[in-house]
Amino acid sequence: MAPKKKEEPKPAAPAAPKPPEPERPKTPEFDPASVTVKHQQPFLFTDFKDAFQLFDRTPTSEMKITYAQCGDLIRALGQNPTNAEIMHVLGKPKAEDMQTKMLDFDQFLPIHQHICKAKDRGTFEDFVEGLRVFDKEGNGTVMGAELRHVLATLGEKMREDEVEQLMQNQEDANGCINYEAFVKHIMAS
Amino acid sequence: MGCGTSVATETQGKRVERAMKAAVLIQRWYRRYMARLEMRRRYTWNIFQSIEYAGEQDQLQLSSFFSFMLDNFTQLNGNGPDLISQLLDPVVDPWLDREICYSLILVPESYSGPRLSFPLSVSDTNALLAAFKEQQTLHARYVLQLLYETKKLLKQMPNIIHLSTSYTKEITICGDLHGRLDDLLLIFYKNGLPSAETPYVFNGDFVDRGKKSVEVVILLFAYLLLYPDNMHLNRGNHEDYIMNLRYGFTKEVMQKYKTHGQEILQLFQDVFSLLPVATVIDGKILIVHGGISDQTNLDFLSSIERHKVSGNKLRLTDGSRPSSSRSHNSVASTSSSSSSSSSSSSLCSPRTPSCISPRPCPSSPSIPYSINVLQVPFLDSLTSVPLPSPPQNEQEWKQIVDVLWSDPKIQEGCSPNTFRGGGCYFGPDVTQRLLLQHGLQLLIRSHECKQEGYELCHGGQVITIFSASNYYEEGSNRGAYIKVGRELVPRFYQYQVSRTTRKLTLTQRYVRAAEGSALRALKEKLFAHRSELMCGFQEYDQNYTGRVSVSEWALVLEAVLRLDLPWRTLRPHLARLTPDGSVEYQSCFEDMGPGIPLPQVTSNLAETLFRYRTDIEIIFNIIDKDHSGLISIEEFRHTWRLFSAHLGVAIDDSAIDDLARSIDFNKDGSIDFTEFLEAFRVVHKLDRQQEG
Numbered sequence: 057m058a059p060k061k062k063e064e065p066k067p068a069a070p071a072a073p074k075p076p077e078p079e080r081p082k083t084p085e086f087d088p089a090s091v092t093v094k095h096q097q098p099f100l101f102t103d104f105k106d107a108f109q110l111f112d113r114t115p116t117s118e119m120k121i122t123y124a125q126c127g128d129l130i131r132a133l134g135q136n137p138t139n140a141e142i143m144h145v146l147g148k149p150k151a152e153d154m155q156t157k158m159l160d161f162d163q164f165l166p167i168h169q170h171i172c173k174a175k176d177r178g179t180f181e182d183f184v185e186g187l188r189v190f191d192k193e194g195n196g197t198v199m200g201a202e203l204r205h206v207l208a209t210l211g212e213k214m215r216e217d218e219v220e221q222l223m224q225n226q227e228d229a230n231g232c233i234n235y236e237a238f239v240k241h242i243m244a245s
Numbered sequence: 246m247g248c249g250t251s252v253a254t255e256t257q258g259k260r261v262e263r264a265m266k267a268a269v270l271i272q273r274w275y276r277r278y279m280a281r282l283e284m285r286r287r288y289t290w291n292i293f294q295s296i297e298y299a300g301e302q303d304q305l306q307l308s309s310f311f312s313f314m315l316d317n318f319t320q321l322n323g324n325g326p327d328l329i330s331q332l333l334d335p336v337v338d339p340w341l342d343r344e345i346c347y348s349l350i351l352v353p354e355s356y357s358g359p360r361l362s363f364p365l366s367v368s369d370t371n372a373l374l375a376a377f378k379e380q381q382t383l384h385a386r387y388v389l390q391l392l393y394e395t396k397k398l399l400k401q402m403p404n405i406i407h408l409s410t411s412y413t414k415e416i417t418i419c420g421d422l423h424g425r426l427d428d429l430l431l432i433f434y435k436n437g438l439p440s441a442e443t444p445y446v447f448n449g450d451f452v453d454r455g456k457k458s459v460e461v462v463i464l465l466f467a468y469l470l471l472y473p474d475n476m477h478l479n480r481g482n483h484e485d486y487i488m489n490l491r492y493g494f495t496k497e498v499m500q501k502y503k504t505h506g507q508e509i510l511q512l513f514q515d516v517f518s519l520l521p522v523a524t525v526i527d528g529k530i531l532i533v534h535g536g537i538s539d540q541t542n543l544d545f546l547s548s549i550e551r552h553k554v555s556g557n558k559l560r561l562t563d564g565s566r567p568s569s570s571r572s573h574n575s576v577a578s579t580s581s582s583s584s585s586s587s588s589s590s591s592l593c594s595p596r597t598p599s600c601i602s603p604r605p606c607p608s609s610p611s612i613p614y615s616i617n618v619l620q621v622p623f624l625d626s627l628t629s630v631p632l633p634s635p636p637q638n639e640q641e642w643k644q645i646v647d648v649l650w651s652d653p654k655i656q657e658g659c660s661p662n663t664f665r666g667g668g669c670y671f672g673p674d675v676t677q678r679l680l681l682q683h684g685l686q687l688l689i690r691s692h693e694c695k696q697e698g699y700e701l702c703h704g705g706q707v708i709t710i711f712s713a714s715n716y717y718e719e720g721s722n723r724g725a726y727i728k729v730g731r732e733l734v735p736r737f738y739q740y741q742v743s744r745t746t747r748k749l750t751l752t753q754r755y756v757r758a759a760e761g762s763a764l765r766a767l768k769e770k771l772f773a774h775r776s777e778l779m780c781g782f783q784e785y786d787q788n789y790t791g792r793v794s795v796s797e798w799a800l801v802l803e804a805v806l807r808l809d810l811p812w813r814t815l816r817p818h819l820a821r822l823t824p825d826g827s828v829e830y831q832s833c834f835e836d837m838g839p840g841i842p843l844p845q846v847t848s849n850l851a852e853t854l855f856r857y858r859t860d861i862e863i864i865f866n867i868i869d870k871d872h873s874g875l876i877s878i879e880e881f882r883h884t885w886r887l888f889s890a891h892l893g894v895a896i897d898d899s900a901i902d903d904l905a906r907s908i909d910f911n912k913d914g915s916i917d918f919t920e921f922l923e924a925f926r927v928v929h930k931l932d933r934q935q936e937g
Contacts (some may be wrong), residue, residue, distance in 0.1 A: 106811035110287045116655050131280030136273040178270055186267030189260075207275075211268035214275065222275050242274050 104168065107133055107163050119161050124154040126167065135171050136178065138214045147169055181238060187235040197234050200227035286756050288811050290696065292763040293717040295808040296770065298693075318843050347389035347510045349506070361387045361392055365471045366764040370438075373467055377426060377460045382454035385505035388463065392512040395466045398473060399519035404551050405543060406445070406477050406524045415730040416526060418446045420691035420698075420710035421481065424455025424494070427742045428713055428724050429464065435740060436726065439468040439476045446524050448691045448710065449534030449649070451479020453492035455713065459501055466516070480520035480666070481534040482649040482692070489513075490863045518552045522648050525685075529733055532689045536651030536707075537676070538669040539659040540643060549641045652693060653707050680706060687728065687735070698725025698739045764818050770806055771819070772837040773856040777805045782830040792827040801830075865918045875915040 111121050111129050121129060127142040145167045149157060190198040200223055207214045226233045297323055358381045361370035417436055422429055437443040451465055452458035489495045499506040515872045524532040650668025657672040676688060688707045694716045700709045714724035723739045770776065781801035785793045799812040821832040865876060
């Protein structure tokens with residue numbers, strides 16, 4: 057089952073279908089105060105605190121991270137939100153705010169909790185299914201070149217070096233990728 | 246395609262939509278993967294650093310043991326070996342010329358390495374470069390001659406070297422090399438060989454840890470002799486006898502130079518103690534290996550006779566023995582610090598033999614500790630007893646120790662560097678004050694590994710420069726060097742020695758490899774402190790359920806191991822959880838087992854021997870004068886008894902005797918201690934499983 061996505065691509069024009077840009081999510085503004093941070097498992101917060109501290113790069117160890125790091129930290133803790141979801145919970149900050157605005161631990165918690173609650177994170181099967189879309193011959197492999205192109209041009213575009221790092225050593229001699237193995241590789245971290 | 250019907254359009258649209266969704270999905274997963282990789286990389290780094298610094302702190306134990314042995318030499322009965330005189334070489338003032346007859350050493354015809362002729366020329370240094378690239382070893386005769394000449398040269402140098410930039414040449418400043426020949430060669434390749442046009446400053450820690458310390462230091466000294474005005478070496482904390490014993494330089498020399506190793510080592514120690522301790526460029530940039538303290542005074546530092554302060558550990562360099570009035574009666578009192586310093590050059594105050602905890606305890610702040618190299622009576626600043634102003638000698642040592650061992654910190658102020666066991670943590674205010682006081686604008690130091698090879702702090706007034714790339718593991722960090730020209734603006738050049746050219750996956754490979762070895766090292770630490778940890782866990786588990794909460798588990802680890810690590814994040818690698826979310830603490834130790842099970846060895850003994858195996862190895866190496874790998878049973882027994890008395894560990898005498906006898910496999914009265922130590926090497930069972 058394909059994961060639910062907030063963005064709805066516009067239908068393509070008949071003459072020359074172009075990959076459409078995702079529409080902004082129509083959900084209301086994110087209000088951190090509306091998130092009740094659960095207290096039933098208090099020790100989990102200290103788990104997060106360790107990780108939070110690892111990402112804290114302030115010169116005086118103030119236990120603060122930048123907006124730009126928020127997504128990384130949430131992902132490091134095991135979630136896999138889209139960039140759009142991250143921007144949404146951060147209150148759609150401007151580009152220049154990403155490096156300058158900071159979050160402390162208490163501000164981070166409701167944000168993280170909200171992301172955790174989101175349904176349909178995508179299972180192994182979803183992931184494989186997603187890749188199967190590009191499996192032209194239906195034989196369990198995708199063309200590395202096509203996948204690179206897709207990742208760099210569709211969706212939440214990845215940079216070339218990111219794509220390169222992801223795809224390193226995945227292609228066989230013919231430039232094909234066995235995507236089940238690929239998915240296992242990604243999910244194994 | 247493209248027939249224009251609405252059905253086809255819809256299918257097309259759906260296909261694109263599916264492709265989009267798929268793309269976003271992959272991208273999400275990928276970003277998660279990268280974030281988790283980054284987190285693993287960071288805590289792996291933390292682990293390595295904490296263990297490294299904790300290891301250096303262990304130096305304290307070893308040197309305090311030496312002091313302890315000295316204190317107790319009267320206790321050795323007449324039958325026992327005189328371990329003390331064995332431990333301490335007849336101390337020769339490094340200033341004096343040793344009887345080194347290198348000219349009498351014959352170099353065989355078959356030797357195909359470089360044959361140096363003094364004074365050195367460029368062809369000699371080129372020959373050395375070529376030879377070392379080919380893995381050749383320089384003949385002992387030339388090593389000795391090189392060291393002899395270097396010593397002569399260094400004697401003429403002041404403690405602080407003053408350099409000037411000029412419009413046509415920039416000065417290159419490099420940090421720790423730690424025996425990494427590849428890094429040194431890479432620097433020479435990128436930046437040029439040392440010459441009149443390319444002057445260099447190397448900021449200490451040339452040796453230890455890496456496998457090519459001998460080659461690194463030979464090259465540095467050779468260039469020093471060749472271009473004494475354009476090649477400058479600062480002393481680091483690893484340019485020292487005890488550090489070398491522990492961290493590999495001594496071993497490397499003895500392995501490469503079986504016949505003349507001893508002599509070579511002695512000359513190295515002389516040369517190390519004669520290395521200048523600081524360099525100043527244009528009166529504006531100060532370069533020292535470690536850092537500074539709030540007591541650092543460059544004028545005072547210049548006036549010290551550096552070779553005297555940094556001489557051999559346990560005696561005054563003028564040959565006088567520690568006075569026996571320093572007896573067991575004057576036990577650890579706060580005023581004893583000044584009395585001890587007046588009687589001997591270095592020892593910590595005497596203490597009652599068997600009840601001293603080897604670790605620096607916050608609860609007993611009044612016991613001063615000796616620092617390994619320079620054996621400065623170390624006063625924990627927690628004591629509030631006002632002390633008389635310490636005598637001259639002690640102040641001199643403090644100046645040098647501070648400069649070689651200190652680390653910058655973020656908070657203001659100056660506190661003792663208990664982690665390292667020497668020097669201080671100095672804050673931005675200390676830096677500011679010193680720079681103002683001497684009209685300086687920048688402090689460049691090394692001593693700490695940095696991921697990018699360099700790091701700025703204290704508002705840019707302090708730069709750390711580190712030149713050994715891949716220090717912890719392949720891919721762990723870059724190396725860097727600094728260039729300054731007339732305008733005195735530092736420029737940074739980074740590099741990384743890599744076995745392959747696929748730089749993109751270096752992080753990924755590093756995390757996998759390094760994480761494994763970091764976690765192994767960490768597990769060994771846990772194993773080495775098993776009984777203390779179990780005690781700690783049981784305090785929270787009065788009902789013997791075998792479980793504690795994650796917080797309690799983390800608290801115990803932090804308290805016993807004193808490593809500042811993200812324990813909760815690491816927990817999945819170290820211990821199992823029960824279904825209800827608590828930690829089965831016994832599972833921490835499951836993965837570890839002894840190397841070769843010896844029936845006589847109780848688990849208690851095994852743990853102690855494992856924890857102190859490095860120290861024991863060092864002591865054995867000292868006792869084993871001829872480096873044969875064997876010591877007599879008597880010596881073994883005696884050393885062990887003293888060591889356990891010092892540790893306050895109750896080890897049964899008969900257990901040791903049994904052990905000694907069982908290890909003496911050929912019953913000839915001597916022990917092959919390499920084999921002995923093998924028994925206490927720990928094996929990681931999981932590794933075994935993967936291999937098998």
